[in-house]
Amino acid sequence: MSMDLLNIARTGVLASQAQLAVTSNNIANVNTQGYHRQVAEQSSLESQRLGDHFYGAGTYISDVKRIYNEYAARELRIGQTGASEAQTTQTKMGELDQLFSQIGKSIPQGLNDLFASLNSLADLPDDMGIRGMVLGSAGQLADNLNQMQSHLDGQMKQTNDQIAGITDRINEISKELGQLNQELMKSQGEDAQLLDRQNALIQELSQYAQVNVIPLDSGAKSIMLGGAVMLVSAEVSMSLGTMVGDPHPGELRVVVNIGSQSQAIDPAKMGGQLGALFAFRDETLIPAELELGQLSLGVADAFNQANGQGFDLNGEMGQNIFKDINDPAMSVGRVGGFGSNAGTANLRVNIDDVGLLSGNSFELKYTAPATYELKDTVTGSVTPLTLTGTQLDGANGFSIHIDSGAFSDGDKFEIRPSSGAAAGISVVMADGREIAAAAPKITADTANSGNTSVEMVSIDDRTDTKFPLTGSELTFEINTTTSMFEVFDANGTSLGAPAAYAPPSISAHGFSFDVATTAGATDRFTFDLSFAPGDNSNAVAMANLSEAKLMNSGGSTLSDVYQGTKISVGGKAKAADIAAGTAQSVYLQAYNRVQSESGVNLDEEAANLMRFQQAYQASARIMTTANEIFETLLNAVR
Known part of the structure; x- marks a missing residue:
C-alpha cells in the first residue's frame, strides 16, 4: 500500500509540475502579442481493484489546450478590418482637408486679389502700373492653381506608394502563412506556438483587407482576401502585384498573380487599408482634382472671353489673358482609352461651354454599328451622342473629336473634361497695354x-x-x-x-x-x-465677374466652385472622424471579448500558481508519508 501511495504521489507531483509549467508560461507571455492562454487538462488514472473495492491510482495531464474561440477571432478580424479602414480614411481625409484649408486658401485669395486689381483698373483704366498689377494678380492666381494641383499630385503619389507598400507586406505574410501551414500539417494543427504565430499574421492581414479563413482537416488554413482572392491555399502562397492604371496610368491597380497571368482586383471588395486608399483616391482625390480643373477652366475662359469683348490701349480687340482652355497643355488626361479596346480610335475633347461642365468624369461606350453612349460616372445618367463627321455631339459643355482611327464594338473610354487644367493654366499676356478696359x-x-x-x-x-x-x-x-x-x-x-x-x-x-x-x-x-483710353466699361464688366454665376449651368460663381470642393472635403473629413471613432469602439468590444477568453489574466494565473504549488507540496508530502510508512514497516520486522 505504501508503494501505491508513492505512485499516486509521484503522479500528483508530475501533474502539479505540468500545471505550474503551463501557468508560468501563461504569466511569461502576458505581454506577447497574439498569445493565447493555455490550460492543462488533468484526468484521473484508471482505478485499481483490491478485493471488493476500487482504489484510485493517481492523475495525469491528458491535454494542454490553447484557449481559442473561432467566432470571437472572426469578429476581431472584422472589427480590425473596419477600424483600419476607418482610421486610414480619417488620416487621408484629414491630410486633404488640411491641404485645402491651409495651402488651398491662396486660391480664393488670389481670385479676390485679381478682382480687386480689376476694380482699381476700372478707376484708372489708362494707368500702366495698375495694368501691370492686374497681370501680376492673374499670374499669382495661376501659380496658386498650379501649386494646389502639384500638392494633389503629391497626394496621388503618396497614396499609390502606400498601396504598393501594403501589397508588398501582404505578399510577405502570404509566404509566412504558407510556411506555417506546412509545419502545422506535420503536427495536425496541434502546435500552439505555431497557431499563435499564424493567428497573429492573419490578424495583421485583416488590417490591410477583409480576410476569410477556411480551416482545413490537415491543420492548415486557407486564406481569402476580399471574399474573392485566394491568397493562401494550404501550403501554396499566391502573390499580389501592382500595375499601371487602366485607362489612366498614374492610378495604380492591384492584381493577383496566378501563374503567368495577372487579374485585376476590384478594390471596392477589399476593405481594410487597401479599400480605404482606393476609395479615397477614386471617390475624393480625383473628383477634387477635376473640380480644381473645372475652376481653372472657368477662370481662363471667363477672363479670356471678357477681355476679348473690349478694346486694349492700342484700339484692338482684347486677346487671351490666360492660356486657351483647349490648348494641349490645358487638356492633358481628358481622354483615357481602356486596355481592352480592340479599336484604334484616337480621341480628343474640346471644351465648348465651360459653364455647362459639372466637374464629373464620364464613360464613353461604343456599340456597333453606330451607338455612342456617354455615362456620367457620378449620377449614372446616360446620354446618347450623335456622330457628325468626326465629331461626337450631345454632351454638356464639350464635344469629342475622333482625330484618327476607328471604334470597335465594345470600346470604352473615360472622359474627364476638366483634367489637366489646373496644372496647365498660365498667363500668356505679357504687356499690360493689351488688357481691354474699354x-x-x-x-x-x-x-x-x-x-x-x-x-x-x-x-x-x-x-x-x-x-x-x-x-x-x-x-x-x-x-x-x-x-x-x-x-x-x-x-x-x-x-x-x-x-x-x-x-x-x-x-x-x-x-x-x-x-x-x-x-x-x-x-x-x-x-x-x-475707342478712348479712359473708357473703363469693359474693366467694370470683368470686375463684375466676381458675382456672375458662370459655372455649373448658371448655379455657381467662380469662387463657389472652389468653396464647394472645400466644403465637400471638410464634410467628408468630419464624417471620417466620426466613423473612425465608431469603428474603433466596435473593434475594442471584439478585442475585449477575445481577451476575456484567450488573454492572460495575471490575477487568475497568480491564484492558479499558488493552487498548483500547494498541490505539488501536498503530493510531495504524500511521498514523505509513504516513505515513513515503509520505514516503519521495515523497522518492525528487523
Missing part, C-alpha cells in the same frame, strides 16, 4: 426678335472710311434665315445692296463679328466702335 457699344434694335445675338471678333482696319465711330455709327440688318445682311449709316441710308455672309462671321468696314441665332429672323444691330 468696350464697343453694340445696340440691339428694340423691335428685334430676341433670337439673334452678335459678338465682336476683331478690329481689322480702323482707317476704313466707313469705320463706325460716335456720330457715324453703322447699323447692320441681318437676315439669319437667308444669311444676308445690309448696312445703313447713321442717317439710315443703305451703304449697298444686301450681301451674303458665311455663318457665323460677318466682316465689313474694318471689323468682324459673329452672329448666333436660335431661329431665323431679320434683326438690326447698331455698332459704335469708338
Whole structure:
C-alpha cells in the first residue's frame, strides 16, 4: 500500500509540475502579442481493484489546450478590418482637408486679389502700373492653381506608394502563412506556438483587407482576401502585384498573380487599408482634382472671353489673358482609352461651354454599328451622342473629336473634361497695354426678335472710311434665315445692296463679328466702335465677374466652385472622424471579448500558481508519508 501511495504521489507531483509549467508560461507571455492562454487538462488514472473495492491510482495531464474561440477571432478580424479602414480614411481625409484649408486658401485669395486689381483698373483704366498689377494678380492666381494641383499630385503619389507598400507586406505574410501551414500539417494543427504565430499574421492581414479563413482537416488554413482572392491555399502562397492604371496610368491597380497571368482586383471588395486608399483616391482625390480643373477652366475662359469683348490701349480687340482652355497643355488626361479596346480610335475633347461642365468624369461606350453612349460616372445618367463627321455631339459643355482611327464594338473610354487644367493654366499676356478696359457699344434694335445675338471678333482696319465711330455709327440688318445682311449709316441710308455672309462671321468696314441665332429672323444691330483710353466699361464688366454665376449651368460663381470642393472635403473629413471613432469602439468590444477568453489574466494565473504549488507540496508530502510508512514497516520486522 505504501508503494501505491508513492505512485499516486509521484503522479500528483508530475501533474502539479505540468500545471505550474503551463501557468508560468501563461504569466511569461502576458505581454506577447497574439498569445493565447493555455490550460492543462488533468484526468484521473484508471482505478485499481483490491478485493471488493476500487482504489484510485493517481492523475495525469491528458491535454494542454490553447484557449481559442473561432467566432470571437472572426469578429476581431472584422472589427480590425473596419477600424483600419476607418482610421486610414480619417488620416487621408484629414491630410486633404488640411491641404485645402491651409495651402488651398491662396486660391480664393488670389481670385479676390485679381478682382480687386480689376476694380482699381476700372478707376484708372489708362494707368500702366495698375495694368501691370492686374497681370501680376492673374499670374499669382495661376501659380496658386498650379501649386494646389502639384500638392494633389503629391497626394496621388503618396497614396499609390502606400498601396504598393501594403501589397508588398501582404505578399510577405502570404509566404509566412504558407510556411506555417506546412509545419502545422506535420503536427495536425496541434502546435500552439505555431497557431499563435499564424493567428497573429492573419490578424495583421485583416488590417490591410477583409480576410476569410477556411480551416482545413490537415491543420492548415486557407486564406481569402476580399471574399474573392485566394491568397493562401494550404501550403501554396499566391502573390499580389501592382500595375499601371487602366485607362489612366498614374492610378495604380492591384492584381493577383496566378501563374503567368495577372487579374485585376476590384478594390471596392477589399476593405481594410487597401479599400480605404482606393476609395479615397477614386471617390475624393480625383473628383477634387477635376473640380480644381473645372475652376481653372472657368477662370481662363471667363477672363479670356471678357477681355476679348473690349478694346486694349492700342484700339484692338482684347486677346487671351490666360492660356486657351483647349490648348494641349490645358487638356492633358481628358481622354483615357481602356486596355481592352480592340479599336484604334484616337480621341480628343474640346471644351465648348465651360459653364455647362459639372466637374464629373464620364464613360464613353461604343456599340456597333453606330451607338455612342456617354455615362456620367457620378449620377449614372446616360446620354446618347450623335456622330457628325468626326465629331461626337450631345454632351454638356464639350464635344469629342475622333482625330484618327476607328471604334470597335465594345470600346470604352473615360472622359474627364476638366483634367489637366489646373496644372496647365498660365498667363500668356505679357504687356499690360493689351488688357481691354474699354468696350464697343453694340445696340440691339428694340423691335428685334430676341433670337439673334452678335459678338465682336476683331478690329481689322480702323482707317476704313466707313469705320463706325460716335456720330457715324453703322447699323447692320441681318437676315439669319437667308444669311444676308445690309448696312445703313447713321442717317439710315443703305451703304449697298444686301450681301451674303458665311455663318457665323460677318466682316465689313474694318471689323468682324459673329452672329448666333436660335431661329431665323431679320434683326438690326447698331455698332459704335469708338475707342478712348479712359473708357473703363469693359474693366467694370470683368470686375463684375466676381458675382456672375458662370459655372455649373448658371448655379455657381467662380469662387463657389472652389468653396464647394472645400466644403465637400471638410464634410467628408468630419464624417471620417466620426466613423473612425465608431469603428474603433466596435473593434475594442471584439478585442475585449477575445481577451476575456484567450488573454492572460495575471490575477487568475497568480491564484492558479499558488493552487498548483500547494498541490505539488501536498503530493510531495504524500511521498514523505509513504516513505515513513515503509520505514516503519521495515523497522518492525528487523
